[in-house]
Amino acid sequence: xxxxxxxxxxxxxxxxxxxxxxxxxxxxxxxxxxxxxxxxxxxxxxxxxxxxxxxxxxxxxxxxxxxxxxxxxxxxxxxxxxxxxxxxxxxxxxxxxxxxxxxxxxxxxxxxxxxxxxxxxxxxxxxxxxxxxxxxxxxxxxxxxxxxxxxxxxxxxxxxxxxxxxxxxxxxxxxxxxxxxxxxxxxxxxxxxxxxxxxxxxxxxxxxxxxxxxxxxxxxxxxxxxxxxxxxxxxxxxxxxxxxxxxxxxxxxxxxxxxxxxxxxxxxxxxxxxxxxxxxxxxxxxxxxxxxxxxxxxxxxxxxxxxxxxxxxxxxxxxxxxxxxxxxxxxxxxxxxxxxxxxxxxxxxxxxxxxxxxxxxxxxxxxxxxxxxxxxxxxxxxxxxxxxxxxxxxxxxxxxxxxxxxxxxxxxxxxxxxxxxxxxxxxxxxxxxxxxxxxxxxxxxxxxxxxxxxxxxxxxxxxxxxxxxxxxxxxxxxxxxxxxxxxxxxxxxxxxxxxxxxxxxxxxxxxxxxxxxxxxxxxxxxxxxxxxxxxxxxxxxxxxxxxxxxxxxxxxxxxxxxxxxxxxxx
Numbered sequence: 001x002x003x004x005x006x007x008x009x010x011x012x013x014x015x016x017x018x019x020x021x022x023x024x025x026x027x028x029x030x031x032x033x034x035x036x037x038x039x040x041x042x043x044x045x046x047x048x049x050x051x052x053x054x055x056x057x058x059x060x061x062x063x064x065x066x067x068x069x070x071x072x073x074x075x076x077x078x079x080x081x082x083x084x085x086x087x088x089x090x091x092x093x094x095x096x097x098x099x100x101x102x103x104x105x106x107x108x109x110x111x112x113x114x115x116x117x118x119x120x121x122x123x124x125x126x127x128x129x130x131x132x133x134x135x136x137x138x139x140x141x142x143x144x145x146x147x148x149x150x151x152x153x154x155x156x157x158x159x160x161x162x163x164x165x166x167x168x169x170x171x172x173x174x175x176x177x178x179x180x181x182x183x184x185x186x187x188x189x190x191x192x193x194x195x196x197x198x199x200x201x202x203x204x205x206x207x208x209x210x211x212x213x214x215x216x217x218x219x220x221x222x223x224x225x226x227x228x229x230x231x232x233x234x235x236x237x238x239x240x241x242x243x244x245x246x247x248x249x250x251x252x253x254x255x256x257x258x259x260x261x262x263x264x265x266x267x268x269x270x271x272x273x274x275x276x277x278x279x280x281x282x283x284x285x286x287x288x289x290x291x292x293x294x295x296x297x298x299x300x301x302x303x304x305x306x307x308x309x310x311x312x313x314x315x316x317x318x319x320x321x322x323x324x325x326x327x328x329x330x331x332x333x334x335x336x337x338x339x340x341x342x343x344x345x346x347x348x349x350x351x352x353x354x355x356x357x358x359x360x361x362x363x364x365x366x367x368x369x370x371x372x373x374x375x376x377x378x379x380x381x382x383x384x385x386x387x388x389x390x391x392x393x394x395x396x397x398x399x400x401x402x403x404x405x406x407x408x409x410x411x412x413x414x415x416x417x418x419x420x421x422x423x424x425x426x427x428x429x430x431x432x433x434x435x436x437x438x439x440x441x442x443x444x445x446x447x448x449x450x451x452x453x454x455x456x457x458x459x460x461x462x463x464x465x466x467x468x469x470x471x472x473x474x475x476x477x478x479x480x481x482x483x484x485x486x487x488x489x490x491x492x493x494x495x496x497x498x499x500x501x502x503x504x505x506x507x508x509x510x511x512x513x514x515x516x517x518x519x520x521x522x523x524x525x526x527x528x529x530x531x532x533x534x535x536x537x538x539x540x541x542x543x544x545x546x547x548x549x550x551x552x553x554x555x556x557x558x559x560x561x562x563x564x565x566x567x568x569x570x
Contacts, residue, residue, distance in 0.1 A: 005035075005036075005076075006033045006034065006035055006073075007034050007035055007036045007038075007074070007075065007177055007178060007210050008032075008033070008034040008057065008072070008073070008074050008178060008210070008212075009032075009033050009034075009071070009072075009073040010030055010031055010032050010033075010053070010057070010070070010071070010072055010073075011031050011070055011071040011072075011073065012029050012030075012031055012069065012070040012071070013027055013029070013030045013031070013053065013056065013067065013069070013070035013071070013072060013080070014027060014028055014029060014030075014067070014068040014069040014070050015027035015049070015052050015053070015056050015061065015065060015066070015067055015068060016065070016066060016068045017062075017064050017065045017066075018064040018065075018066075019064070023068070025068070025234055026049050026052040026065070026234055027049045027052050027053050027056065027234050028049075028233075028234040028235050029070070029235060029236075030049070030053055030070075030231070030234075030235070030236050031070075031236065032229055032236065032239065034178065034210050034212060035210065036177065036208060036210055037204075037205075037208045037209070037210055038210050038211075038226055038227065039201075039204070039210070039211040039213060039224060039225045039226055039227075040211070040212055040213070040225055040226065040227040040228070040229060041213040041214075041215055041220075041221035041222075041224065041225035041227070041228050041229065041242065042054070042212065042213070042214050042215075042229045042231060043215055043216060043217075043218055043221050043228065043229070043230055043231070043257065044216065044230060044231035044232055044257075045216060045232075045257075045489040045490065045491050045492065046216075046459065046460060046489050046492070047233075047459075048231040048232055048233065048234070049231050049233070049234040049235075050214050050231045051182055051183075051214055052065070053231070054180045054182055054212060054214050056072065056080070057072055057074075057079075057095065057178075057180065057212070058087075058091055058095050058097055058180055059079070059082075059084075059087035059088070059090075059091060060091075060097075067080045067081065074090065074094070074095070074178070075094070075177070092119060092122060092123045092173070092174050092176065093123045093124075093174045093176060094176050094177050094178065095176055095177070095178045095179075095180065096171035096172055096173075096174070096176035096178070096179045096180070096209075097171055097179075097180045097182070098164075098167050098168050098170075098171040098179065098180070098181045098182065098184045099167065099182055099184075100182050100183040100184065105167060106155040106163060106166065106167070107155070108154065108155055108156060109154075110154075111151065111152055111153065111154055112139075112150065112151060112153055112154065112155060112158065112166050113132070113135045113136075113139070113150075113151025113152060115166075115170065116135045116138055116139070116151070116166065116169055116170050116173060117131045117132065117134075117135050119170050119173045119174065120134055120135070120173050120174070123173065123174035125173060125174050125175075132151075134173075135151050136148050136151055138169040138170075138172070138173055139151055139165075139166065139169055141169065141172075141203065142165040142166065142168050142169040142172075142199065142203075143165055143195070143199045144162060144165055144166070144169075150162070159352060159353070160188055160192070160352060161188055161189075161192035161195070161196060161352075164184060164185065164188060164196055165196065165199070167184075168184070168196070168199075168200060168203070172203060172207070172209070175207060175209075176209060177209065177210065178209065178210045178211075178212065179204065179209050179210070179211050179212070180211075180212045180214070181200070181211060181212070181213050181214065182214040183214055183215055183216070184196070184197075184200070184213075185197060185220075188352075189351040189352050189516040190516060190517065190518065190557060190560040190561055190562070191351055191556060191557060191560045192351065192352070193220075193560065193562070194560040194562075197220070197224055201224065211225075213225055216489045216490050217261070217490070217562055217563075218246060218257055218258060218261040218490065218563060219261060219519075219561070219562035219563020220562035220563065221242060221563075222242045222243055222246050222562075222563050223562050223563055224562075225242045226241070226242065227239070227240070227241060227242060228240065228241070228242040228245045228246070230245070230251065230253065230254045230257070232251075232253045237251045237253055237254065238250060238251045238253075238254045246258055246563075256491065257490060257491065260490055260491050260493075260494035261490050261563070304342065304377060304378055305341055305342055306339040306340065306341055306342070307340055307341070307342045307376070307377055307477060307478055307510045308339065308340040308363065308374070308375070308376055308377075308478060308510070308512070309339050309340075309373075309374075309375040310336060310337055310338050310339070310359070310363065310372070310373070310374050310375075311337050311372055311373045311375070312335050312336075312337055312371065312372040312373070313333055313335070313336045313337070313359065313362060313369050313371075313372035313373070313374065314331065314333055314334055314335055314336070314369060314370045314371045314372050315331070315332050315333040315355075315358055315362060315367065315369055315370050316329050316330065316331050316332070316370045317329075317330045317332055318330075331534050332355050332358045332534055333355040333358050333359055333362070333369075333534050334355070334533075334534040334535045335372070335535065336355070336359055336372070336529075336531070336534075336535070336536050337372075337536070338527075338529050338536065338539060340478070340510055340512055341510070341526070341527070342477075342508075342510055343504070343508050343509070343510055344510060344511075344526040344527065345504070345510070345511040345512075345513055345524055345525045345526050345527075346511070346512055346513065346525065346526065346527045346528070346529065347513040347514075347515060347521040347524065347525035347527070347528045347529070347542075348360070348512065348513070348514050348515075348528075348529045348531060349515055349516060349517075349518055349521055349528060349529070349530055349531070349557065350516065350530060350531035350532055350557075351516060351532070351557075352516065353533075354531040354532055354533065354534065355531050355533075355534040355535075356514050356531050357482055357483075357514055359514075359531075360399075360480050360482050360512065360514050362374060363397070363480060363512060364397055364399060364480055365381050365384070365390065365393060365397075376393065376396065376397065376478075377396070377477070379393075381393070391425065394425075394474075395425060395474040395475075395476065396474075396476050396477050396478065397476055397477070397478045397479075397480065398421075398470075398471035398472070398473075398474065398476040398478075398479055398480070399471065399479070399480045399481075399482060400464070400467050400468055400471050400479060400480070400481045400482070400484045401467065401482055401483075401484070402482055402483035402484065402486055404460050404461075404463035404464040404466075404467055404488075405455070405460065405463065407463075407467050408455040408463055408466060408467065409455070410454065410455050410456055411454075412454075412455075413451065413452055413453065413454055414450050414451050414452070414453055414454070414455070414458070414466055415434075415437055415451035415452065417455070417466060417470055418437045418440055418441070418466065418469050418470045418473055419433050419434075419436075419437050419473075420470070421470060421473045421474050422436060422437075422473050422474070425474060427474070436473065437451065437469075437473075438451075440469040440470075440472055440473060441469055443469065443472065443503065443506075444465040444466070444468050444469045444472075444499060444503075445465065445499065446462065446465050446466070446469070450462070450466075459492070460488055460489075460492060461488055461489070461492030461495060461496065464484065464485070464488060464492075464496055465496070465499065467484075468484075468496075468499065468500070468503075472503070472507070475507075476509070477509070477510060478509070478510045478511070478512065479509055479510075479511050479512075480511075480512045480514070481500070481511060481512070481513045481514065481515075482514040483514060483515055483516070484496070484500075484513075485497060485515075485517075485520060486515065486516070486517060486520075493520070497520065497523050497524050500524060501524065511524070511525075513525055518546075518557050518558060518561055519561050521542065522542055522546060525542050526541065526542060527539070527540070527541055527542065528540060528541070528542055528545045530545070530551065530553065530554050530557065532553050537551050537553050537554070538550055538551045538553075538554045546558065
């Protein structure tokens, strides 16, 4: 790494956004330096200013955002106040970008190859047949097999990891000197994430490209970056060698980030004993209830130790074959069996396409199984024939979905969102429902003042709390969390996990937790099912899976947890 001529110098940068007559400061006096071939990571929670800083460098601030002061020196040239055409000349050719969400950053109407070709033509790298040939080479570089065929496909025909590789190919198409990677793998499985980042490291090392990595994952930052920059409320609060900062954080905010990061905290089991005691009490209570019921005339099925029993569950989809008239059977879930003990959490983990979300949908009775049984508290879901029976099941099992931005109706106030299930199931009077909503908001640690607000006025963490409150409205026995924290920042993720833990202890809830993040599993789960290609390849307690994984696939998932091998300071 050269120490003589910095590639990028940011000096006392201030960025603000106009809101009416006010200017809201998003970046406040930030300074940092990147040398050729160096990788630096900028970490912080949502709203810390890290993405705004990156967008200021590449000249992609929104219309109401402006650089209020300071300098951005790229190759010695101040681009903070440069003309628009000068910035556009740098964009792509000298400064590349890999954005966060590949699906919203690829045009669904254009073939993937066409979009990469556009980047080549726009930057004067190649055109015509030469550009077509270069597209295939770039996709091969990005690790996509059968690149010529892939170039002719559309984004919806790619998996999340493949789309991200296509964006990396696009970002590096013109061989820029600096690549800005803004949360490039946050939506990907840990194994796919590792493959993408390994490949990005190889490419940038070979090409000598400097990388500005924007992430909220401290473990990932420590593994991938030479230098770490921590941002909080628009300011850089700590900066230095990545591992040194993680092992000896000085600023209170950095200390909090390190202590809450699941990938780093996965080795710390301070809450496990307390949680185990709560589960033991819940199971003991369930056993006592079951014994009482066995000697009474109460309805058969209530109080069992196993609240959900899944036996030989299979789901086969009929897909279109190579020719339009051909059909191919695809087993998304193949002979899956497990039990969810009352008052405990069972996590189902695996890569995208492993079948874990399909299992969740069948347990929720949102998708009929091809074969096999789901038994809820002694009642087989196949035997539920009437609408009334299914409504009763809906009251007892509730979901919390992955994306808090998509799971709440933007036209419903927070009060309406939480009250809707109560109204649908005709629970209570209007006044009683309002009292219930207030109680639920209190349970999820939100002030009642949010009742009149709308989802667009809340943060991601606040929206997920509202989604949890809505799931609890009907006093369910089981909550199925489908990637419920994967879209959240480290600190917000930790808050939601602690909230779920507390609610389980208080209300005796049972959780089925669908996730691709094994670091989170250790914090929340008691039992783990590891799925691969529709099958359960390993099933055991959390401690067994983490301490003595039997399967190579499980070990690969564990090895892919970013930062898990990093030893932290006391």
